Amino acid sequence: MKIVLVAGTRPEVIKLAPVRAAALSHPNVCVEWIATGQHTTLADQAMEMFTLRPDRRLALDWDGSSLTSLTGALVSELGAALADAKPDMVVVQGDTASAFSGAAAAHLNRIPVAHVEAGLRSGDFANPFPEEGFRRLITPIADLNFAPTRDAAKNLRNEGIARGKVFVTGNTVIDAVLEIAKQDRVPEVLSRAKPGERLVLVTTHRRENWGEGVSNICSAIRALRSAYNDIRFILPAHLNPRVRDTVAAELAGEDRIEVIEPLAYPDFIAVLKNCTLVLSDSGGVQEEAPSFRIPVLVLRERTERMEAVKAGTAKLVGTDRETIVREASRLLGDETRRRAMMRSGNPFGDGKSSERIVREIAKFCRVTLAEPANAAGAINPVGAAASARA
Structure with a gap:
């Protein structure tokens, strides 16, 4: 065959x-x-x-x-x-x-x-x-x-x-994720985190979020950084200039906000499984994060992966700045609420x-x-x- x-x-x-x-x-x-x-x-x-x-x-x-x-x-x-x-x-x-x-x-x-x-x-x-x-x-x-x-x-x-x-x-992404997660990797971006800091991974690239949507996401990140002095954001910047230029203009050089080059997939998984929270408009991240019981706030108005929402591992928040800040704060400021989103296994x-x-x-x-x-x-x-x- x-x-x-x-x-x-x-x-x-x-x-x-x-x-x-x-x-x-x-x-x-x-x-x-x-x-x-x-x-x-x-x-x-x-x-x-x-x-x-x-x-x-x-x-x-x-x-x-x-x-x-x-x-x-x-x-x-x-x-x-x-x-x-x-x-x-x-x-x-x-x-x-x-x-x-x-x-x-x-x-x-x-x-x-x-x-x-x-x-x-x-x-x-x-x-x-x-x-x-x-x-x-x-x-x-x-x-x-x-x-x-x-x-x-x-x-x-x-x-x-x-x-x-x-x-x-x-x-099949779960097949890949579970195999790759067995590797003992410490990417450089993880080694820069200070003791006691909580990590929030952010990914954005969706075409419908270009422009105002990405700008709103960046503004929400700055607001959350100011509200929580123990949070470090990690944002691998997508190669598309429509995303990359906005992110660079709004977040470059900001304290505790690491705008980095795209990570090799094993390094990305290593970062993901060490996070407290994920903010993402990626479909794949909605599938991957539940394997490590990491809550995901989905930066989209709709998702074709409602299984994660139904299981409670993900929540749709869109790209409105105030909504992102409010929903992220509920999880970052309330460990009981955050753990409630971590109880389910991976539905995928x-x-x-x-x-x-x-x-x-x-x-x-x-x-x-x-x-x-x-x-x-x-x-x-x-x-x-x-x-x-x-």
């Missing part, structure tokens, strides 16, 4: 690397990894972490900014690559231009498509944009939809997707999602998997487990 994994961004690399590892643990599975080039530095950083070398790299001809130019180039280049590779299955992840283009190019080449992290819905095509549209467009193309949760599977069934095409597997997975996905792909392709063998150059494969038919 030959499968092609399509990845273009750091989150895609992190969430598909465990699938690659699980697939390669079976001697009769061949895996080809296509790096689309949607992101360069951050995606390469993630691949290096997994000692992963792509089998193909696309050389995209696009204008570097517009989504139409990017998507057009991706569909064209991926179409040619898949026609040459001739896999039994193309696997895409999430809701990026790379994921949508990979699914579209496979469909146009009459190659079956598997969608990892299928069924997430915010109910609003503008939030997040363009992700909500991309993931909805992938759904009818996909032959296999791997939903991370039962809520995500329910979304797919409500849209008329046949039960035989939907499987609840958990989220148990660390065994990738093997479930590989087994369902094999069933679809009518292949009997050979007994697992460790794969060189990949994170440890997750253990076998039966997937749940949605």
Whole structure:
């Protein structure tokens, strides 16, 4: 059995690397990894972490900014690559231009498509944009939809997707997080914290928060820093200049607010698990933080990961300055309230999602998997487990 994994961004690399590892643990599975080039530095950083070398790299001809130019180039280049590779299955992840283009190019080449992290819905095509549209467009193309949760599977069934095409597997990011968290790492930014200081991790990059939203977040950070003299903020600045320039202008040089370069993923996880609180508009952080029982205030008006909100591990606060300050203060000033958000486990997975996905792909392709063998150059494969038919 030959499968092609399509990845273009750091989150895609992190969430598909465990699938690659699980697939390669079976001697009769061949895996080809296509790096689309949607992101360069951050995606390469993630691949290096997994000692992963792509089998193909696309050389995209696009204008570097517009989504139409990017998507057009991706569909064209991926179409040619898949026609040459001739896999039994193309696997895409999430809701990026790379994921949508990979699914579209496979469909146009009459190659079956598997969608990892299928069924997430915010109910609003503008939030997040363009992700909500991309993931909805992938759904009818996909032959296999791997939903991370039962809520995500329910979304797919409500849209008329046949039960035989939907499987609840958990989220593969938990496979990666739990493996990486075993490493004993102390990033430099942690070593600069003073004894007794509490750490608050902040991440922001969402397109809908550019401009006023990011500015409001920065203003809230300054207000919270002034209110609590034992808090140190750590903000890895996103590489996008629309975010980076605002953050630099408003927070550079501020005491106890560390604006740093993006962290390698193992370092990011090391910081995350040592935090008191997270402020983030990232979807991935909403999935990762519950593994370490760290509360998340979600800097968005809507989230497609309501499981975290329902479990009590996350709360939607948007980007209004006063709301952020009020909700963060409730947790920073009341340990009982903060601990109440830490009681639930992670609703997104148990660390065994990738093997479930590989087994369902094999069933679809009518292949009997050979007994697992460790794969060189990949994170440890997750253990076998039966997937749940949605």
